[in-house]
Every structure is written in structure tokens, then in C-alpha cells.
Amino acid sequence: MRGHQLKNSQSVMPALAVEDLHKSFGDVEVIRGISLLAKTGDVISMLGSSGSGKSTFLRCINLLETPNAGTVTVHGETIRMSFDKRGVRVPADLKQVVRIRSQVGMVFQNFNLWEHMTVLENVTEALVYVLGIRKKEAIEKAEHVLEKVGMHERRDYYPAHISGGQQQRTAIARVLAMEPKIMLFDEPTSALDPELVGEVLRVMRRLGEEGRTMIVVTHEIGFARDASDKIIFLHEGLIESEGAPEEMFGQNGSDQFRKFLSTATH
Amino acid sequence: MASPSDRTFWEYLTHISENQSPLDFVLVIDHIDKFFYGAIVTLEITALSLLIGGILSIPLAIARAYKHPLFNRPIWCYTYFFRGTPLLVQTYLIYYGLAQFDFVKESFLWDPILSKAWWCAVIVFSLNTAAYTAEFLRGAIENTPRGEIEAARACGMSHKRVMFRIILPSTFRRALPAYSNEVIFMLHSSVVLSTITIQDILGVGRWLNGRYYLAYEGFITAMMFYMILVFIISRGFRLWEHYWLAHLRPRTNQHA
Numbered sequence: 034m035r036g037h038q039l040k041n042s043q044s045v046m047p048a049l050a051v052e053d054l055h056k057s058f059g060d061v062e063v064i065r066g067i068s069l070l071a072k073t074g075d076v077i078s079m080l081g082s083s084g085s086g087k088s089t090f091l092r093c094i095n096l097l098e099t100p101n102a103g104t105v106t107v108h109g110e111t112i113r114m115s116f117d118k119r120g121v122r123v124p125a126d127l128k129q130v131v132r133i134r135s136q137v138g139m140v141f142q143n144f145n146l147w148e149h150m151t152v153l154e155n156v157t158e159a160l161v162y163v164l165g166i167r168k169k170e171a172i173e174k175a176e177h178v179l180e181k182v183g184m185h186e187r188r189d190y191y192p193a194h195i196s197g198g199q200q201q202r203t204a205i206a207r208v209l210a211m212e213p214k215i216m217l218f219d220e221p222t223s224a225l226d227p228e229l230v231g232e233v234l235r236v237m238r239r240l241g242e243e244g245r246t247m248i249v250v251t252h253e254i255g256f257a258r259d260a261s262d263k264i265i266f267l268h269e270g271l272i273e274s275e276g277a278p279e280e281m282f283g284q285n286g287s288d289q290f291r292k293f294l295s296t297a298t299h
Numbered sequence: 300m301a302s303p304s305d306r307t308f309w310e311y312l313t314h315i316s317e318n319q320s321p322l323d324f325v326l327v328i329d330h331i332d333k334f335f336y337g338a339i340v341t342l343e344i345t346a347l348s349l350l351i352g353g354i355l356s357i358p359l360a361i362a363r364a365y366k367h368p369l370f371n372r373p374i375w376c377y378t379y380f381f382r383g384t385p386l387l388v389q390t391y392l393i394y395y396g397l398a399q400f401d402f403v404k405e406s407f408l409w410d411p412i413l414s415k416a417w418w419c420a421v422i423v424f425s426l427n428t429a430a431y432t433a434e435f436l437r438g439a440i441e442n443t444p445r446g447e448i449e450a451a452r453a454c455g456m457s458h459k460r461v462m463f464r465i466i467l468p469s470t471f472r473r474a475l476p477a478y479s480n481e482v483i484f485m486l487h488s489s490v491v492l493s494t495i496t497i498q499d500i501l502g503v504g505r506w507l508n509g510r511y512y513l514a515y516e517g518f519i520t521a522m523m524f525y526m527i528l529v530f531i532i533s534r535g536f537r538l539w540e541h542y543w544l545a546h547l548r549p550r551t552n553q554h555a
Contacts (some may be wrong), residue, residue, distance in 0.1 A: 095453055105483060127457070135455030145446035147467050149546050157453040162464050189548035204450075 039159035048073045048246040049094070049215050057091055063089050065270040068105070071215070071248065076241040078257035079250045081267035082293060088142075090267070091217050095137045095250070096130050099123060107133050108214050134164050138208030142220040144200040146192040152179065153188040153196045155208045164211065171210075178206045181234050199231030203238055204242070209240070216240070216250040236262075254297055258282055266290045274292040323513060327520050330507060337503035338524055344417065344499070348424030349482060361437035361462070368445040374433070378434040381430035386488050389427060391478045416495045428485050431477065439474040440466060470542055474499045479536035483529055500524045 048070040056064040062282070064086045071077055079087045096112065101122055112133060114126035116248060126128045131140040138151055144157050155232055156175035160166045163204045166174070179185045182202040192200050218237065222230040227257055234253060238260045241247060251257060257264050258278045265275040274287040306314070315327035359378075362370040381389065397413055398405045404414075412418040443466050451461045493502035500521045507517035541548075 046472040097449060097453060131455050131457050133455075134453055137453075139450075141446060141450060141453075142444050145444075145450035147447050147450070147465060147469070148444070158464065159451075159456070162460055163455045193546055194550040207450075207454070224520050 047071060047106075048075070048108060049248070050104075050106040051090075051094065052104045052106075054090065054093055055101045056086070056093055056098060056104070057101050058070075063270055064093070064100075064152050066266070067270075068103075069248075069265065071246055073214075073246050074244040075263060076245075076247045076249065076261040077265060078261040079248065079251075079261045079265045079267060080257055080290075080293065080297075081273075082253070082296070085267040086270040088219050090298050091139075091219050091248060091250050094215075094217060095139055096124055097139075100153065107137060135159075135211060136214045138210055138211055138213035138215070138219060139219065139220050140201070140204050140218045142223050144192070144197070144204045144224070146200055146204055148192050151189050151191055152184055152195070152203045155192070155203055159207065160210055175206070175210055178210045178273050179203075181209070182206045183232075196229060197225045198232045199227065201229075201233045205233070205236055205240075215246045218242055218247065218251065220250055222251070222253055222254065252297065254294065266293065302328040321515070322519065324511065326507075327516050328512065330503070331520075333498075333503045333506070334500060334520055334524055337498055337500040337521075338528070340497060340502075341486070341489050343433050344420055344492060344497075345486050346426065348421050349428055349485055351421070351425040352428035353432060355425065356432035356436055358415065359429065359433035359468070360440055363433060363437040364440040366431070368501075377411055377426075378430040381427050382434065386427050387491050387508050388492065390420065390423045390491050390495060392541070393423050406490060416492075416497050420497065424485065424489070425487070429466050430482060431481055431484075435477045436470060436474055439470040439477075442473060472547075475536070475540055477516065477542060479540075481534070482532055484531065486525065486528060 047070050049069065051067065051069040052068045054064055055062065067090055069077070069095040073119060079090070081087045089098060093100045096105075096280065099114075099122055104114075109226075110129075111132065113125040114122055117123045150158060153172065153175055156179060159170070160171035160174060161168055176185060176188065179188055182205055182245070184199060184202050184206060187195055187199060187203075192203070205221075222233050222236065225233065230253070234256050237247070237249070237256070241260050249256070249261065261278060263275065264278055264281045266273045266281070266289070268289055273289050274281065280286065308535040316323050327433040359374050363378075394416060397419075406413075412422075415555060424555055426471045447465055447469065448461060451465045456464065489499060492506055498506065501518075504521035506519035507520075508514050
């Protein structure tokens with residue numbers, strides 16, 4: 034059902050359009066003008082050495098960080114910005130920010146599950162208290178997505194009682210249940226023990242194949258190459274090069290990217 | 300005089316109690332109902348103060364944790380004052396001190412509330428426990444994992460939602476062990492009541508002492524009452540923690 038809606042809107046507008054985004058922390062400009070266009074169903078991997086600004090860029094998309102300049106447009110709706118009394122750039126309409134955030138799911142490096150809630154409660158929480166779905170339906174929906182990420186039998190466990198991989202799959206289920214238009218992944222496997230990375234990547238690959246729109250900041254070169262439609266390589270706050278995986282990894286790939294690959298894979 | 304065999308068992312017991320036992324337990328049993336009434340008074344005032352103080356402490360703690368530009372300093376002064384001075388002095392100040400001001404005595408609050416020891420105690424106790432509770436709640440709020448707040452914001456919760464659904468529930472759980480101490484301290488502090496004419500548990504003990512010149516009977520009985528109450532309270536809190544802090548327990552196979 035959802036797939037049909039997505040396909041119909043596909044030609045009308047991009048799922049996500051970011052234009053000339055800038056972000057500074059104090060005097061340091063971390064992002065120096067990045068633009069990005071994601072069609073519905075795109076899986077875009079963002080690579081880059083640490084400090085290249087990729088996580089910050091992701092956090093600017095749902096305004097966990099406020100960009101200093103540039104626009105973010107989600108499904109045709111541009112987030113309006115204004116300036117507060119001290120001249121600091123802030124979102125003009127908090128209600129709009131809240132609404133857009135509910136359409137843009139985010140998976141964090143450290144999972145960030147709510148520790149005092151069970152796996153199931155973590156998933157139903159935002160369904161009930163953000164989307165206003167009735168509790169009973171929320172539970173049904175949550176059980177469905179938990180099944181999908183293979184966490185159904187652990188639904189009554191607390192986050193502290195399951196492994197990192199299971200926590201991350203729960204976090205993905207929490208986002209998935211909201212049926213977001215875009216899913217952002219902020220280094221989803223970086224905090225995991227090596228043997229747990231696979232189970233999370235497997236879930237992410239499946240989501241990509243289902244046609245979900247995903248922006249993935251990652252160090253997993255394999256995932257970027259095999260599972261994404263497009264790779265964006267960031268270097269010092271700018272897009273150094275971008276393209277389909279076969280272009281990026283092919284003969285005409287940029288030197289900088291090749292250098293990054295050689296350090297990243299060793 | 301009747302021979303020992305003519306005495307009833309009760310008379311025999313009374314004889315032992317008065318002459319041989321270090322503690323005149325028959326006297327205590329004779330007045331045990333007064334101690335129970337005293338316990339009700341103690342519990343009533345302590346519970347009501349904890350309720351009022353607890354509710355009051357939440358907004359205070361939030362204002363402190365987020366350094367509200369207007370309220371942070373005044374609240375700091377308030378908690379500093381109430382935590383920095385003895386409860387007994389605070390109680391005297393309100394109960395004996397307020398009566399010196401004519402405008403207080405003429406106000407509409409005087410007759411129903413401020414002239415009554417019972418209400419004065421509730422007011423002072425509430426303000427006192429609110430001050431303590433606000434400060435450790437503030438610490439617990441500040442210790443909310445940043446990532447959990449971020450995740451809540453990222454899925455579209457408003458500030459209010461994040462506060463009521465994530466920060467406060469997680470805060471209360473973290474603060475629960477400290478709060479059980481506060482409840483027990485408050486129960487102990489409630490002995491102040493007996494100094495402002497109220498017949499709480501210690502009040503009854505003091506009355507018994509005053510009437511029969513028997514210090515042990517009154518005070519040891521009072522102590523026993525406090526001990527039993529503390530036992531019940533800490534038991535209750537342990538159950539509560541077991542249920543509420545299940546996520547912090549080491550993993551068991553009970554729900555595997």
C-alpha cells in the first residue's frame with residue numbers, strides 16, 4: 034500500500050533536497066556548502082574520514098543541529114528559518130520542525146534506546162505520543178516491524194539486557210514503525226562488535242531493497258558499494274566526489290577517494 | 300491480702316511488669332491505643348507533606364536543571380535556606396514567629412490555617428522536603444542520557460512531550476533510591492511535631508514520661524513504632540524499585 038503511494042509521488046518531487054548547507058561550531062566551519070538530492074527510493078551512502086562533517090550534515094537534516102545557512106526540503110516542504118533576538122539562526126516554526134522530524138527517522142551510532150522501556154515500548158512510544166495512534170493498533174504495528182527486524186521474541190526485554198546488534202535493530206524498528214519518508218543512519222554499525230555488524234547491515238540492505246529512501250553515514254565500504262544507489266564522498270566539509278558506486282570505485286574515481294579507501298580498508 | 304494462687308493471670312502479669320520487669324509492659328499495653336493514634340498523626344502529616352513537597356519539587360527541579368533565567372536564583376536561595384537550617388528552627392519560626400505579625404493574625408488565613416499547629420507543620424515540612432527533593436531531582440534530570448533525549452526529539456516529540464515521556468520517567472527511576480532515604484528522613488524529622496503541641500508518636504511517648512516519670516516505657520515504645528514504620532517503608536520502596544528499576548537489574552532468565 035505504502036509502496037504505491039511512494040511510486041506515485043516519485044516523479045513529482047525529490048524525497049529530500051538540501052541546498053548549500055553550511056554549519057559552523059564557533060569559528061570552525063564544519064560544513065562548507067553541501068547540496069544533496071535524494072529521489073524516493075534512493076539509498077545514498079556518505080563516506081569520509083572522521084571530521085569530514087558527514088554526521089553533522091545528517092544531524093542538520095532533521096535539525097538536531099541548526100544549519101547556519103542553506104535550506105532543507107523534505108517532500109516539497111522547506112523548513113522555514115528565521116533569526117532570534119541575538120541574531121542566531123533558528124527554525125521559524127517549531128511545529129513544522131516537529132512534524133518534519135516525525136517524517137524523517139534517525140538511527141544513531143549509540144542506538145539511543147530509552148533505557149527504562151522494553152523493546153516493544155520503545156517502538157510504540159512515538160506511535161502513540163507523536164502520531165497519536167491508539168495503543169492497541171500501535172502494539173500490533175510494533176510487533177509487525179519487530180518481526181521484520183527479527184526482534185519479536187525479545188519484545189519484553191529491556192535494552193540493557195540485549196546485545197548491541199539487537200539494540201540497533203530495535204532502534205531501526207522504532208524508526209520503521211513511524212513509516213518515515215526518509216531514514217537517516219548515523220554510523221549505525223560503528224559502536225558494534227565486529228561479529229554484530231552483519232545482522233544490522235542485513236536489515237539495512239533489506240530496507241534498501243524495499244525501496245525506502247535512506248541516507249547512510251557509514252564506514253562500511255562494502256555496504257556503500259553493494260547496497261547504495263549513490264555514494265557521496267565528503268572531504269573537509271565539502272563534497273569531494275559523488276556518483277554511482279561503479280563510477281566511484283571504477284577507473285575514473287577521484288584520487289582523494291582512492292586514498293580514503295586505502296586507509297579505510299586497512 | 301490474697302495469696303498468689305488467688306490472683307488472676309492478669310494481676311500476676313501486672314505484678315511482674317511493675318516490680319520485676321525493666322520495662323513496665325503492662326503500662327505500655329494499657330496506653331498502646333494512644334501510640335496508634337500518634338502513629339496515625341505522624342503518618343498523616345508526613346505523608347501529606349511528602350505529597351505536597353513532592354509535587355512542588357518537580358517544577359522547581361526542572362527550573363533549576365535548565366537554569367531558568369528568572370527562577371533559577373530564587374529557587375537556589377530557597378533550597379539553600381531550607382537545607383541549610385534545622386527543621387526544628389524552621390517550624391518554630393512559622394508556628395511561633397508568624398503570630399508576632401498583626402497582618403498575619405488579621406489575614407483570612409489565620410483562623411483556619413496559620414493558627415493551627417497541624418497546618419503550620421504541614422507547610423514547613425512540605426517546604427523542607429520540597430527543597431531536598433528538588434535538589435536531587437535536579438541532579439537526576441541533568442543525568443538523563445543525552446542520546447535518549449536526542450532520539451526523542453528526532454522522532455518528533457515536542458519539548459513538553461520529551462519532558463513528560465522521556466526525561467521525567469527516566470529521572471524518577473534514577474531518583475527513587477535517594478527518595479526512599481528522603482521519606483525515611485522525613486519520618487524521623489517529624490518528631491519535631493511533638494514540640495509544637497502535636498501528639499505524634501514521640502508526643503505520646505513524652506506524655507507517658509511526663510505522667511508516670513517512666514522514660515523507658517514512653518521512648519522505647521516510640522522507637523519501636525518508628526522502627527516498624529521504617530521497616531515497612533523501606534520494604535515498600537524495595538518492591539517499588541524491583542518493579543520500576545527492572546531495566547537496571549542484571550539480566551536474568553526469568554523472561555527468556
